[in-house]
Amino acid sequence: MLYQADSSRYQNMEYRRCGRSGLKLPAVSLGLWHNFGDTTLYDNARKLIHCAFDRGITHFDLANNYGPPPGSAEENFGRILSADLKPWRDELIIASKAGYTMWPGPYGDWGSKKYLVASLDQSLQRMGLEYVDIFYHHRPDPDTPLEETMGALDLLVRQGKALYVGLSNYPADRARQAFEILHRLGTPCVIHQPKYSLFERWVEPELLDTLEDHGVGSIAFSPLAGGLLTDRYLHGIPQDSRAASGSQFLQPDQLTDAKLEKVRQLNALAQQRGQKLSQMALAWVLRGDRVTSVLIGASKTSQIEDAVGMLANRTFSSDEIAHIERILM
Numbered sequence: 001m002l003y004q005a006d007s008s009r010y011q012n013m014e015y016r017r018c019g020r021s022g023l024k025l026p027a028v029s030l031g032l033w034h035n036f037g038d039t040t041l042y043d044n045a046r047k048l049i050h051c052a053f054d055r056g057i058t059h060f061d062l063a064n065n066y067g068p069p070p071g072s073a074e075e076n077f078g079r080i081l082s083a084d085l086k087p088w089r090d091e092l093i094i095a096s097k098a099g100y101t102m103w104p105g106p107y108g109d110w111g112s113k114k115y116l117v118a119s120l121d122q123s124l125q126r127m128g129l130e131y132v133d134i135f136y137h138h139r140p141d142p143d144t145p146l147e148e149t150m151g152a153l154d155l156l157v158r159q160g161k162a163l164y165v166g167l168s169n170y171p172a173d174r175a176r177q178a179f180e181i182l183h184r185l186g187t188p189c190v191i192h193q194p195k196y197s198l199f200e201r202w203v204e205p206e207l208l209d210t211l212e213d214h215g216v217g218s219i220a221f222s223p224l225a226g227g228l229l230t231d232r233y234l235h236g237i238p239q240d241s242r243a244a245s246g247s248q249f250l251q252p253d254q255l256t257d258a259k260l261e262k263v264r265q266l267n268a269l270a271q272q273r274g275q276k277l278s279q280m281a282l283a284w285v286l287r288g289d290r291v292t293s294v295l296i297g298a299s300k301t302s303q304i305e306d307a308v309g310m311l312a313n314r315t316f317s318s319d320e321i322a323h324i325e326r327i328l329m
């Protein structure tokens with residue numbers, strides 16, 4: 001059936017300025033790391049993208065290696081774009097990344113100019129795009145000079161293959177050096193993508209301070225700790241969940257009694273607030289307005305609806321913040 005975007009899609013989403021750039025991102029963004037590769041149902045992937053865009057999620061986050069197999073999430077997204085979303089290309093912010101292993105040999109990994117330039121060309125081809133809106137270096141490379149990696153990002157913008165550039169997983173000191181190089185080159189870094197959730201707080205306070213000082217926005221990945229910070233695992237491990245899928249990123253042995261006890265207490269607090277735990281977890285990441293957007297994953301459209309529903313209740317009293325700190329201790 002021919003897709004028609006929902007005409008009310010911009011009514012309930014909030015768009016937030018990314019650092020001191022001109023770019024605005026939705027408070028909730030959708031990542032295609034899981035559930036968009038060739039091992040999942042294409043029709044479900046398509047439904048997820050439609051559902052997200054219909055609810056005002058304009059930002060889709062990919063990387064060269066998302067799948068499995070690597071590259072297939074970009075290919076499937078390219079198919080969905082060309083079949084359904086082409087008329088709305090100018091309403092979309094599409095991101096890709098390179099930095100992890102993508103192809104064999106010395107030029108398919110890390111942060112050389114050779115790798116980044118070739119990888120973005122491949123990503124554009126897989127998605128059928130002329131440019132991506134954001135291109136990230138996916139992780140710091142301890143061996144390649146930062147000047148070379150940042151020079152490659154600058155080049156790709158000048159070639160028109162990316163509009164903005166970002167960094168992911170860079171610790172504060174390395175990020176600061178990279179921002180300064182990019183600033184000198186005339187291609188400012190607009191965004192940093194770190195892992196950040198109630199269970200993963202390494203960005204506090206140094207990285208978030210650094211981003212604020214440099215006017216760089218941020219998008220928090222895995223804000224639900226891969227599903228742990230939801231009601232998904234309160235009564236065992238459902239068969240259709242990430243923890244049951246064999247994913248190395250959320251294994252059953254990570255669901256310890258101690259963790260699940262914290263999840264139960266957080267869930268009780270979320271219920272007192274009249275929302276789901278997943279919604280409270282996302283609202284908590286967005287508190288204080290230092291994070292531009294939360295970057296969720298989803299296997300079901302109801303999960304996207306939950307995330308967007310969070311926006312109706314995202315303020316915390318100081319008692320609630322203190323209560324959360326006690327649970328997390």
Ligand code: NDP
Pocket residue numbers: 030031032033034061062138168169193220221222223224225226227228230231232240241242243278295296297298299300302303304306307
């Ligand atoms: P989340 O922490 O949001 O976890 C998503 C998973 O949580 C879903 O797949 C689903 O699990 C479960 N879930 C989501 N909403 C609900 C809900 N309302 N109720 C119950 N369960 C729910 O994020 P991800 O770990 O998936 O990462 C999100 C994105 O971040 C990625 O797609 C990618 O774009 C980016 N990322 C970036 C990285 C980087 O290095 N830069 C690394 C990792 C991710 P289930 O499948 O079990 O239903």
